[in-house]
Amino acid sequence: MSKASEMSQASLSELSSRTSNRKRPNVVFIISDDHRYEAIGSNGNPVVHTPVLDTIAGEGASSCGTHIFGGLTGAVCAPSRACVNTGRSIFKSMIGSDVSVWEHSVVIRPEARLMPQTFKEEGYRTHAIGKWHNDKASFARSFEGGDKLFFYGMSDHGRVPVQDFDPEGVYPKEREYIGETFSTNLFTDAAVDFIRDYDEERPFYLYMAYTAPHDPRTAPEPYAAMYDPAAIPLPDNFLPAHPFDNGEMDVRDERLAQLPREEGEVRRHIADYYAMIAHLDAQIGRVVEALKAKGIYEDTIIVYTADHGLSVGQHGLMGKQNMYDHSVRIPFIMRGPGMPEGERIRSLSSNIDIFPTVAELCGVPVPVEVDGVSLLQQAHGAGAGRDVVCSVYRDVQRMAKDERWKLIRYYRSPVANTGTDRLQLFDLEEDPWETKDVSGDKANEPHIRRLARELENWMVENGDFMQGTPVLMT
Template identity: 50%
Template sequence: MREEKAGKRKPNIVFLIADDHRFDGIGAYGNEVVRTPVLDDLAAKGVRFSSMYTMGGQTAALCVPSRASLLTGTNIFKATVSEKEVMLGQTENQQLWELNPTLPTLPEVYRRDGYKTFGIGKWHNGKASYARSFAGGANVFFGGMGDHIGLPVHDYDPSGIFHADDAKPSDKFSTELFADSAVDFIQQHTDEEPFFLYVAFTAPHDPRTPPQAYLDQYPLEGIPLPGNYMTEHPFDNGELSVRDECLASFPRKPDEIRQHLAEYYSMITHMDEQIGRIVQALQDSNQDEHTIIVYTADHGIALGQHGLLGKQNLYEHSLHIPLIMRGPGLQVGAEVRGLGCQMDIYPTLCELTQTPTNPQVEGRSLVPLLEGSEDAARKSIFGAYKNVQRMVSDGRWKLIRYFRCGEVGSNLTQLFNLQTDPWELSNVAEDPAGEDHLKRLEEELLAWQVAVKDPIKLVSERSQG
């Protein structure tokens, strides 16, 4: 694969990232309700990674640490703040929204390698990192969320200052606006240099207000409840009253959850159609055959699973993300099942394009997995949420450890066998048959926490022994 690229023009990259799009919200990932023909086609003509995970974060605005990890190729504790700040446990400090200035971003390394970098849409990691990442841009949104019509967006500012007063409210739905900018860039790009086009959608994040024609495609009677639907979460996980959880009534009502899912799927279908316009622009400009298209998301979301609505948890629905890649040097119709982490995308693209990477990158290239080396897969992946939740999984066995912090949270452990219990309904932490797995995972989690300088440490009788 890598040898085939030698001596050829480097491929373009179109990097598409959605907000809140969980792994099973795509037809190609097994969802029989949502309509995603464009993403399904990209998966059919490229590679679908079925076991990619984000790592959580130290703030309720999880798009910040997850995008920071993706953009720097490092763990969530290193990606945004200094070691001192992490150790102080400043979980809501605004500095957590800024990328670590010592770490070159993914588009920045491409910019240094001669690519024309162009950023469109949401950037929730500070203006300074955007300025050093992109040589151009359009309709840039510095923030976490907002109305999809009237979103305050900036023109590209060569000075990198992006004064707040210069933002203008959009007159189009955000998904269409960002797709328009991407199509314009592709059509106007006539330079010999390859490009790195970064398009960050605010969909399907709430407020989920899809155009009515798309909502009409999802009548409530056709929306099944998830297999782990609950009216309420069975215990205090440390974050039951965050904004996201208050977007539906307590206890959860079946039709209300169906309405949330219908709006979610509608937003996804609308976005899928707009992505189709971007793909068509590549084809019309004869750039499709030498462009790698990447589709992923910052994290997932619950929407009724486990009685939760948001993503401030470490269950599969919130950590498990889609990753689709299609383009030169990639197989057609392949599925990669080995465990991977969001920060692995950075070195993977660099290896595919023979682009020098940053030596501080902690992610592992997925190229060996693409070439059939199953031994190259991660043995375990890890996650954190604020100072109240920690997680480790080897793909089959998964441990979630909860901590009481002040007046919230619980001191308890969950152990799931994902092979027999993919909905994470049966906690076997007290089952003697799972004792060896519990001990092993606790030790792995503690070792990871020490390695990444986690501000909290796993405390248990086993880890003390």
């Protein structure tokens, strides 16, 4: 895959000069939980209500092709957030890659430098709010302040066990207390307070990690009643059940709705999902207003992304433990100093590219070990992106995708004794909802072989423990 940029050296130098000659901007980095790319109005969804995110995208640049690197357990959020914060593959950022060992999907290598850690070393005041689903040691070396810190994967949104910042970085369970309001409001209140009270000369890096729109999808009023389930259209790829064992058919997420999937129940789940997103959008609007009231909105980079997407009935699935676009494609929006207005970045990218993009935008040197590549040139309408993007899930799924074609390789897990040895190929130009597997068409064999080679090379390059396992069927 290509990391090459076609931007001229003169243009690149001009961009770097603009970054270095101005005061470094503040950063508000927002990452949500379970928010797929498609579930934003400005990304083409006419039903979900996201005026704040739509405005932020209109004032900046929005990526159409950012995908997660993947996950090694059902809790995809932990390794995915590690990839975002280290700019490195799962296999290089985590302490191990044994799919049967929980810590290998949560604990970041102690020598890995994280995005907030790097910003702190460059003189930023780093402050965290909300969810940190990785190890506490990596958190402690990244932040010098924080509030309403949540060190789990999920909770009741009305009873979130949080902690205050611990200068010692220990965070024992006995320090926890229950947040006094709905999670999205709880974290937003803390962010608004931080922005309002900030009085230092140095710029800040505010990391906001929401637990919405993750289930339980129990948005507060009036958002809970915002969508009538009966009026929610079913997606084109709705199925009563997935057509074969993908290796993860009985994970917790898949038990959130009955099998076979019933249309009315899926519509209700989608309505609740959209309600959570609409409420989240409104709360992000409060952060925007706090920045404006402080007089620093124009001096602040706002980044919005998510740890992964979600099925919610698509392909007969409910969770994110799959390689379809609804689960691996995420929003990535940036606005602020140095960003163009209303730009759509259409090239392919990975969530490991987020760190170097934000760093370059702020004039922060990127650690040499970072695997990701900046999208800043593409945001300015120049440069080439990745030719192919790949993703992994446990030892049962691998994916390679170019601008038109997508190959998914499924394996039978020798560890869990689940999964199916088979391929899927989708022509995304003709079939964006991934409803028709065309891997059996002999005319498509060149596409299968090309993507198989790309996937095999990618597995070797990134230290995938599945390297050497055949991608092509024998």
